[in-house]
Amino acid sequence: KINKIDDISNTLEGNLVSQSSLLVESSDSVSTKLCT
Structure with a gap:
């Protein structure tokens, strides 16, 4: 379960x-468009 939570957060x-x-x-x- 902890691994699944880590995967989701990642x-x-x-x-x-x-x-x-x-x-x-x-x-x-x-x-850049505005500057030019």
């Missing part, structure tokens, strides 16, 4: 990381 953490990196990339592209 996947949730990974999803958050990938989502936040996508957000950073999109905001970066938007800021």
Whole structure:
């Protein structure tokens, strides 16, 4: 059971990381468009 919880938390953490990196990339592209 503990292992399952660890797996779930790891996947949730990974999803958050990938989502936040996508957000950073999109905001970066938007800021560069605004700057040019």
